[in-house]
Amino acid sequence: MSSSLPITVTVNGRERRLDVAPNETLLAVLRERLSLTGTKKSCGEGECGACTVLVDGRAVNSCLMLAVEADGRDVLTIEGLASGDELHPLQEAFLEAGAVQCGFCTPGMIMSAVALLATNPDPTPAEAKEALCGSLCRCTGYVRIIRAVLDAAPRMRPVGNGTHN
Amino acid sequence: MPEHVGQSVKKSGGRERVTGALQFAADMQMPGLLHAKLVTLDCARARILSIHAAAAEQVEGVHCVLTPADLPRPMPRYGPVEDDRPVLADGETKYYGDPVAVVAAETEQIAAAAAERVRVQHEELPGVYTVEDALAPGAPLVQEPSLRPDSPHRDSNVYNEWHYAWGEAEADEADLVIEETYRFPMQVHFAIEPHVFAAAPDEPDGVVIWSTVQHPFPLRRAVAESLGLPAAKVRVVATEMGGAFGGKGYPKFEPLMAFLALRTGRPVRLALSLAESFLAGRRAAGVVTMRSGFSRDGRFVFNRSRADYLIGAYADITSSIVSKAAYIGCGAYRIPNLEVTARAVFSHTPPATAYRGFGAPQYLWALEAQIDRAARRLGIERLQMRLRNIPDRGEELIPGDTPVDGDWKQGLSLAAEAVGWHEPLPPGHGRGLAIGVKSPRPGAASQALARLHHDGSATLMVGTTEMGQGSKTAFSQIAARALGIPFEKIKVVCGDTGRVPFDAVTASSRSTVCMGNAILAACEEIKRKTAALAADAHGVSADRVSVSDGMVHLPETVLNYAEAICSSYGPGEGEVMGLGEFRLPRDPEHPLGGPAPFWEIIFFATEVDVDRETGQYRLTKLVTVADIGKAINPAAVKGQDEGGSLMSVGQAMMEQFILDERGRPVNLGALDYRIPTTQDIPLRTESLLVENADGPGPFGAKGVGESGATAVAPAIASAVAQATGASFTELPLTAERVWRRLKQQERAPDTSAPD
Numbered sequence A: 001m002s003s004s005l006p007i008t009v010t011v012n013g014r015e016r017r018l019d020v021a022p023n024e025t026l027l028a029v030l031r032e033r034l035s036l037t038g039t040k041k042s043c044g045e046g047e048c049g050a051c052t053v054l055v056d057g058r059a060v061n062s063c064l065m066l067a068v069e070a071d072g073r074d075v076l077t078i079e080g081l082a083s084g085d086e087l088h089p090l091q092e093a094f095l096e097a098g099a100v101q102c103g104f105c106t107p108g109m110i111m112s113a114v115a116l117l118a119t120n121p122d123p124t125p126a127e128a129k130e131a132l133c134g135s136l137c138r139c140t141g142y143v144r145i146i147r148a149v150l151d152a153a154p155r156m157r158p159v160g161n162g163t164h165n
Numbered sequence B: 001m002p003e004h005v006g007q008s009v010k011k012s013g014g015r016e017r018v019t020g021a022l023q024f025a026a027d028m029q030m031p032g033l034l035h036a037k038l039v040t041l042d043c044a045r046a047r048i049l050s051i052h053a054a055a056a057e058q059v060e061g062v063h064c065v066l067t068p069a070d071l072p073r074p075m076p077r078y079g080p081v082e083d084d085r086p087v088l089a090d091g092e093t094k095y096y097g098d099p100v101a102v103v104a105a106e107t108e109q110i111a112a113a114a115a116e117r118v119r120v121q122h123e124e125l126p127g128v129y130t131v132e133d134a135l136a137p138g139a140p141l142v143q144e145p146s147l148r149p150d151s152p153h154r155d156s157n158v159y160n161e162w163h164y165a166w167g168e169a170e171a172d173e174a175d176l177v178i179e180e181t182y183r184f185p186m187q188v189h190f191a192i193e194p195h196v197f198a199a200a201p202d203e204p205d206g207v208v209i210w211s212t213v214q215h216p217f218p219l220r221r222a223v224a225e226s227l228g229l230p231a232a233k234v235r236v237v238a239t240e241m242g243g244a245f246g247g248k249g250y251p252k253f254e255p256l257m258a259f260l261a262l263r264t265g266r267p268v269r270l271a272l273s274l275a276e277s278f279l280a281g282r283r284a285a286g287v288v289t290m291r292s293g294f295s296r297d298g299r300f301v302f303n304r305s306r307a308d309y310l311i312g313a314y315a316d317i318t319s320s321i322v323s324k325a326a327y328i329g330c331g332a333y334r335i336p337n338l339e340v341t342a343r344a345v346f347s348h349t350p351p352a353t354a355y356r357g358f359g360a361p362q363y364l365w366a367l368e369a370q371i372d373r374a375a376r377r378l379g380i381e382r383l384q385m386r387l388r389n390i391p392d393r394g395e396e397l398i399p400g401d402t403p404v405d406g407d408w409k410q411g412l413s414l415a416a417e418a419v420g421w422h423e424p425l426p427p428g429h430g431r432g433l434a435i436g437v438k439s440p441r442p443g444a445a446s447q448a449l450a451r452l453h454h455d456g457s458a459t460l461m462v463g464t465t466e467m468g469q470g471s472k473t474a475f476s477q478i479a480a481r482a483l484g485i486p487f488e489k490i491k492v493v494c495g496d497t498g499r500v501p502f503d504a505v506t507a508s509s510r511s512t513v514c515m516g517n518a519i520l521a522a523c524e525e526i527k528r529k530t531a532a533l534a535a536d537a538h539g540v541s542a543d544r545v546s547v548s549d550g551m552v553h554l555p556e557t558v559l560n561y562a563e564a565i566c567s568s569y570g571p572g573e574g575e576v577m578g579l580g581e582f583r584l585p586r587d588p589e590h591p592l593g594g595p596a597p598f599w600e601i602i603f604f605a606t607e608v609d610v611d612r613e614t615g616q617y618r619l620t621k622l623v624t625v626a627d628i629g630k631a632i633n634p635a636a637v638k639g640q641d642e643g644g645s646l647m648s649v650g651q652a653m654m655e656q657f658i659l660d661e662r663g664r665p666v667n668l669g670a671l672d673y674r675i676p677t678t679q680d681i682p683l684r685t686e687s688l689l690v691e692n693a694d695g696p697g698p699f700g701a702k703g704v705g706e707s708g709a710t711a712v713a714p715a716i717a718s719a720v721a722q723a724t725g726a727s728f729t730e731l732p733l734t735a736e737r738v739w740r741r742l743k744q745q746e747r748a749p750d751t752s753a754p755d
């Protein structure tokens, strides 16, 4: 329909060259073009956080970001978080704390938490709640999610603020 | 030996969920997939004059625009109880969002653009959107009387009416009589995963459905009957769901997708937006008028109520929702004389369907508030008041039904203690209590197929579906214990009617008990058969062989399962299958079709801190105490109570689905319909369990899942009432509503709130 624009974006450490439509969201590109379906779509309007990914280390709602805006940037999705078979401490902590029920909010929730711990390696419960308030979960009541984030924080500190490569 | 039951083992499928590898319905890739979009009108009730699809059909990439003209006549209709829901609107839309046509195209974008180009000439008609409007004389009828010629209600908007009574139904005198009307709004499920429905032609002459559906077997029936296919030619695959809460229970647009797939010869998928999901199902609103009589010492003398539930244009499962709520009209209390009349009332609103708690929250909102009011008027402390009315273990709750099967006073006392009931209240604070009780679906069956493979690992094949509740994990734990093999060696295959045996529904907190027992029975059969195989292979009589802790004990030797199976079938070959069944008794004389196998009960205690100036309040404590018999997986059980109760915090404090005067949603979507976020977590939460191993499920388990979402609202309102001296009859209890009530109260003090 409309003319497409070439972009170059690094996704989970791998450079991708794509032609995208001007109105195509980053979420659509991740899910439909790159088959990275770990990033979820729920509200599609920036209210639920299910689609959260990191762009240059910052948590963004990928349903609100145009793919063209990601040109030249570095995108990290849930698929890029573990190192091979070794889960990221947050992924591990979510499992241990019982913070995952259906798991539909989980990728977005974990990516928001990654962004939080990158800037604040030792959050208080209130700070963790504040940082995750844009991510909705209907299953868990959040109690175990917050616990998981607080549990993961000390495990991440000795090795710096990220384990992906 | 593995001892998994009672341990919080990590969730089956957890790793796939934290890595994003788990495929939800919208993530599945299907070759040749077409995308569907519903064509709807910008009004609720309308007469359809004509549908012009030509402009849409010309859009490049469009494969089909399916209209009622393409469907059999009369229009196929389906539903879990009544076949009243048309595959597409039949001459008239009944609610905002009722589809009049559907487009299938190469991409979602093309389908959406084409759907806009389908021209539907229509004439908006007056509709009814509240109980009062629907019951008013001369109100437009939602359902054509010809659809239900045998119903005594066919010339009204009453779908059905249920009446239960015991003791002296006429009793109306007591030391204290209180009458009040309570309102509970419509709410939406807001599962974070929107609904997805897909269908594809299946060889030979069949169809396969993938759906975010909790109950694949009722869906198979709906699709088979709509298309005139034998059940064997319809395969329904229930995908892993991103939350469901009752909203994904019963058939929605799957029959439509089946027609579309057969017409285009391609797989077709309809992925609703979150906003569209609001229109696919919601909770019935409730208006309950209750008249309660108490003795001076705070005991119930009688309780009489009329409960009207506002449902949509189709019956869906509301007959069960309303009848079950009314049937347990005594809540968790001993009420000697009781009468309940409940009605399900049709309206031109989106379909009402099951919602965690079923019909109980609407009713309990009234019942618990009545007790609080009475306590205040009688000068009796609220905990004492409840304890005086709670029946003892073994006592009759509802005449002729299962007696009280737990220590309910113990449960309530525990909740009170945990919230600090007897401690001095900080200024501006209040505390509240409430009890939620319901029962699982009666008279239903679950079957499980267990397969012990040649290497001693096992597969369980069950019709139960996984929506986050953790049934796969619990089932693996149960089977691991029963077979005596490690949890990690068990795989659970869920909810695919082409592969697994029958299960009635994944609902009403029944799976751990009912499917759990079926799995136990299947495992027992496996052990019997394995013993027999080994006996035969070793030439000893079967009664000299026993199986325990995963080992087969023969007179001379001990074999593990792999050795036992291979000793009979040969190396690397064979397997042993067990089919287990668990059925609840069906009793045609029983009002609900059978007695309750257990009472699912939970005790709530809350504490709030209210700012009288603004009406803002915060939940400082939320305690749940669930009497669950035995927790197969304590973390998962507590997770259910935490999640259910926070969901109910939403119902109590902020959630309502609002329609305008023409039946159009005002808050359609996440922007305008607020649910709790991390900022709404109570300052302190505690989920406690009472485990007396007194349930009918495996290892003494009772069910869990729904109860957390039954009676949080009355417990919160009770606390706000204590803090402010004002009492409430309408939900949600927003800051504005509290503030208004306080202002009103300054003018005319409220005498019914607790001190």
Ligand code: FES
Binding pocket: A040, A041, A042, A043, A044, A045, A046, A047, A048, A049, A050, A051, A052, A061, A062, A063, A064
């Ligand atoms: S899908 Fe992006 S915020 Fe909800």
Ligand code: FES
Binding pocket: A099, A100, A101, A102, A103, A104, A105, A106, A136, A137, A138, A139, A140, B192, B242, B243, B468
């Ligand atoms: S775990 Fe289901 S939405 Fe969060």
